[in-house]
Amino acid sequence: MLLPALLSEISSHDFEVAETLIGVLRFVLIFVAARSLAELLVRFELPTILGELLAGVIIGASGLHLLVPPETQVQLSGVFSNVVGGIAHIPPDEIPEIYNESFGALQAVSNLGLFSLLFLTGLESELEELIAVGAQAFSVAVVGVVLPFALGTLGLMGIFHVDPVQAIFAGASMTATSIGITASVFGELGYLRTREGQIVIGAAVLDDILGIVILAVVVSLAAGGTLEIAPIVQLVVAAVLFVVVALVLSQKAAPAFDWVVDQLKAPGGKLIGSYLLLGASCFIATAIGLEAALGAFAAGLIASTSKHRHEIQAAVTPIVGLFATVFFVLVGAGMDLSVINPSDPSARSALVIAGFMFLVAIVGKVVAGWAVFGPQKTNKLVVGLGMLPRGEVGLIFLGLGTAAKLLSPGLEIAILLMVIGTTFLAPVLLRLVLKDKPPEDGNEVPEEFAADPLAGAS
Amino acid sequence: MLLPALLSEISSHDFEVAETLIGVLRFVLIFVAARSLAELLVRFELPTILGELLAGVIIGASGLHLLVPPETQVQLSGVFSNVVGGIAHIPPDEIPEIYNESFGALQAVSNLGLFSLLFLTGLESELEELIAVGAQAFSVAVVGVVLPFALGTLGLMGIFHVDPVQAIFAGASMTATSIGITASVFGELGYLRTREGQIVIGAAVLDDILGIVILAVVVSLAAGGTLEIAPIVQLVVAAVLFVVVALVLSQKAAPAFDWVVDQLKAPGGKLIGSYLLLGASCFIATAIGLEAALGAFAAGLIASTSKHRHEIQAAVTPIVGLFATVFFVLVGAGMDLSVINPSDPSARSALVIAGFMFLVAIVGKVVAGWAVFGPQKTNKLVVGLGMLPRGEVGLIFLGLGTAAKLLSPGLEIAILLMVIGTTFLAPVLLRLVLKDKPPEDGNEVPEEFAADPLAGAS
Incomplete structure (x- = not known):
């Protein structure tokens, strides 16, 4: 992964830990939300794809702000930043930048x-x-x-x-x-x-x-x-x-x-x-x-x-x-x-x-x-x-x-x-x-x- | 995909076309090279994983410069830049930057x-x-x-x-x-x-x-x-x-x-x-x-x-x-x-x-x-x-x-x-x-x- 120069005050190891945590957490959140809603809908005999969409709305820019595409300009949830920042020893207000940086992946x-x-x-x-x-x-x-x-x-x-x-x-x-x-x-x-x-x-x-x-x-x-x-x-x-x-x-x-x-x-x-x-x-x-x-x-x-x-x-x-x-x-x-x-x-x-x-x-x-x-x-x-x-x-x-x-x-x-x-x-x-x-x-x-x-x- | 502000003189459509072409071409090159070498080695009853490694060496930073991780600081092949730049109507010397930008994916x-x-x-x-x-x-x-x-x-x-x-x-x-x-x-x-x-x-x-x-x-x-x-x-x-x-x-x-x-x-x-x-x-x-x-x-x-x-x-x-x-x-x-x-x-x-x-x-x-x-x-x-x-x-x-x-x-x-x-x-x-x-x-x-x-x- 590329280290943006502007984050140079953060050690590259902490940066990589934060990047890994963000990537894994985003992935887990997507699947937990999608699967939960899909399981709910399938029990009403409704298409699971609706569940995946609704899951996105709930964790996304209109909902909990856990999954926020950079182009929406919506602020990442403070809980997300605090959790990742806390574990990786990085100030939480630096987290949104790393989050956006890695969203392309x-x-x-x-x-x-x-x-x-x-x-x-x-x-x-x-x-x-x-x-x-x-x-x-x-x-x-x-x-x-x-x-x-x-x-x-x-x-x-x-x-x-x-x-x-x-x-x-x-x-x-x-x-x-x-x-x-x-x-x-x-x-x-x-x-x-x-x-x-x-x-x-x-x-x-x-x-x-x-x-x-x-x-x-x-x-x-x-x-x-x-x-x-x-x-x-x-x-x-x-x-x-x-x-x-x-x-x-x-x-x-x-x-x-x-x-x-x-x-x-x-x-x-x-x-x-x-x-x-x-x-x-x-x-x-x-x-x-x-x-x-x-x-x-x-x-x-x-x-x-x-x-x-x-x-x-x-x-x-x-x-x-x-x-x-x-x-x-x-x-x-x-x-x-x-x-x-x-x-x-x-x-x-x-x-x-x-x-x-x-x-x-x-x-x-x-x-x-x-x-x-x-x-x-x-x-x-x-x-x-x-x-x-x-x-x-x-x-x-x-x-x-x-x-x-x-x-x-x-x-x-x-x-x-x-x-x-x-x-x-x-x-x-x-x-x-x-x-x-x-x-x-x-x-x-x-x-x-x-x-x-x-x-x-x- | 994020459009880097510095490329603002290029239309966002041409930029996206270039990004898609780079992504697809890189993917095709990886698989053509890996598969060709793997097929060669398997005929000598050697592990195919060796073929994938050698494929990387051949198209990579020590070989044809078609697949160059940004951290190697190696210049992208001119052929690659010219092909993508030509199709997407972007000056070839802008291509390496888009290439590096999207390598994280x-x-x-x-x-x-x-x-x-x-x-x-x-x-x-x-x-x-x-x-x-x-x-x-x-x-x-x-x-x-x-x-x-x-x-x-x-x-x-x-x-x-x-x-x-x-x-x-x-x-x-x-x-x-x-x-x-x-x-x-x-x-x-x-x-x-x-x-x-x-x-x-x-x-x-x-x-x-x-x-x-x-x-x-x-x-x-x-x-x-x-x-x-x-x-x-x-x-x-x-x-x-x-x-x-x-x-x-x-x-x-x-x-x-x-x-x-x-x-x-x-x-x-x-x-x-x-x-x-x-x-x-x-x-x-x-x-x-x-x-x-x-x-x-x-x-x-x-x-x-x-x-x-x-x-x-x-x-x-x-x-x-x-x-x-x-x-x-x-x-x-x-x-x-x-x-x-x-x-x-x-x-x-x-x-x-x-x-x-x-x-x-x-x-x-x-x-x-x-x-x-x-x-x-x-x-x-x-x-x-x-x-x-x-x-x-x-x-x-x-x-x-x-x-x-x-x-x-x-x-x-x-x-x-x-x-x-x-x-x-x-x-x-x-x-x-x-x-x-x-x-x-x-x-x-x-x-x-x-x-x-x-x-x-x-």
Whole structure:
């Protein structure tokens, strides 16, 4: 670790002890909080990812100030400083500086969790199942992406006079359904193998792809700060091409990938091979002006048809389990809930915007359920409700938008509440609707979805 | 990520792109180099860990300058700066600063790999097998720790006039045999279940414990810079107590740990539970003045009798596979080989010291083989040679010693060469000695050792 010169009056040993204590304590706090809340929520049959978010809010900038990202400018808890300072023999008022100094390491670990999670999401995309319900799923996905994106963006600009770049970003954050949460709720109710279940999963895979393409374009655009047509077209073309190439490679290049991996004789070859693919794909995506996150997802798509897929999945899952938790908790920790304090008149507009986004997020996806066509009987409400939870992809939007400083605090909170609200509502409403109707055709759950595919992540 | 104010003339988007590219490229370079060398060595039936070290030397401060820890003060390769600068539209001469700024994240990931590796080493300690060959193993372990430690420390002080703290540290670095490498060589030769194999594994577990206790004491002491009796006694007592408590807990507390883990209903509970145990143990070790590394090892000992041990092992192995590689490559990358350039007269003393340490490291452990007593026939040379490889524990000494700036560049290289030399020599010599003698009593390899227990790490 680098010793900042300004702390030269502190012995380098005490400094290192303090750094180790801060790192370990931060890690322990994240996991104790995330696990406690996740265990609570799982007992109410709610997605554990909500627990990780709430854990972040509780120990973060809006709560106990134990986990405070430096960019929030929030003062670290005095208890934390006193404990670490006391043990390491360093004046407690020096602790916040060491804390901030070493925060980049936690963000690096969190990014690693994010990229691993996106890789796993791509890896678990059932492209073949998708083709079976292709037309229906495509129709639901497109309506479910276009509607919330258009309504959200135009509404935020027209009604609330939000800056166009921010409005587009917030609109885009409502596009992608969480495959993991949807699949686990349907699986648990025995509805995964029904026509509705298959359409929802297919549409969720497709809108992940559409959503992550939009994300890649929006973040790159917004970084420029202006909205010109030429770069938008250029980025959209690049992003679509990138995903198309990944999809083609997933059909064609998997044998080559498998051949390379089979040549590796030293232990751990499949995992290292996968992370090299992940790294190369992130590098290419970044180099052509897209988000690294898109590269991670595309790498997962490419590996999804590998014959080693299940082994890769087994090796990546614990990595996601540890580090994606850090990502979700950090997202919650960075939120400033004071901007929606209802007793503060100036904060009310943020609350109204949050309400608007929540409504659009629900209406957009429920209406998408009616995009199912054809003669077969389909419960369109079930399809619509199944598309509700935004979960991890919504949070990836939020995390990247916050990191790129694209969003006002009010919009950050609005996105957070939209994600929490839809992810909370979907299982509750689906259980109500499906309670009395046993699934019509068998409820055999395929192995892939028997457990929450995000098992590790929560 | 934090934007340093001094780079304000660069747009924050370009800065972030550069930061992402540097992070991803560094990661890809580490794994391409480590994997290539590991694949090469495994074809000569040599331990892959040697490949990871050499990979670090090749891309590091003594080689291509692609992976340069900031503390080495070595200039980053111009090729690296030009590639990243070109893609991110940043002047190449600004790249080294961003590179150094973000190096802490890589070191954090490397520490995570180190702690996970030590946890896994503790977890895989076969305490019951140890008891079976207890007295013999204990005798070999003690002689094999005391002899190199005493000969090394006294020789370095007496013959080469090395500073006492450095001499003690270098002596201590020769104490611990690598369980992983030894077990994999014996396993491969079908000798693991022989009397010799069992004694060596038992002694390797014991000298790991002794070695890590010595490490915890020496690093803490050396940080103070002085050698007084009172703090030495205090630290030795603390370290021994800490390990004894961990050993007692491994017999008594595993049911409690299992009970807690069994209550966890959200997915991933065993892994999170293990890392919380790891975090808490590292925190306590650091808080009472010992090394966090000892805490990580002790946590593994505690979990080693858990009924979930195999599941925990399966989940931790991929994490070690990715991140311990980063640790080993970074150790190699930080080495300055110019200090042993034989054509430079002032560098010759470093080479002589390296030769001396190599010799002591071999003699100390081979003689320890003759510490086997009792009426049963035992091939004492096989036991001695089996104890040779210092592998990962030697490197942990080196990594921590370098990080704490305890060692002169010459001693760092001497330790590196001692580790490389013994780890290279052991499998070669053992194969020569054992070539014509099939094992006497069965060569059934227990499941735990059928594969390299460090499988993930290499």
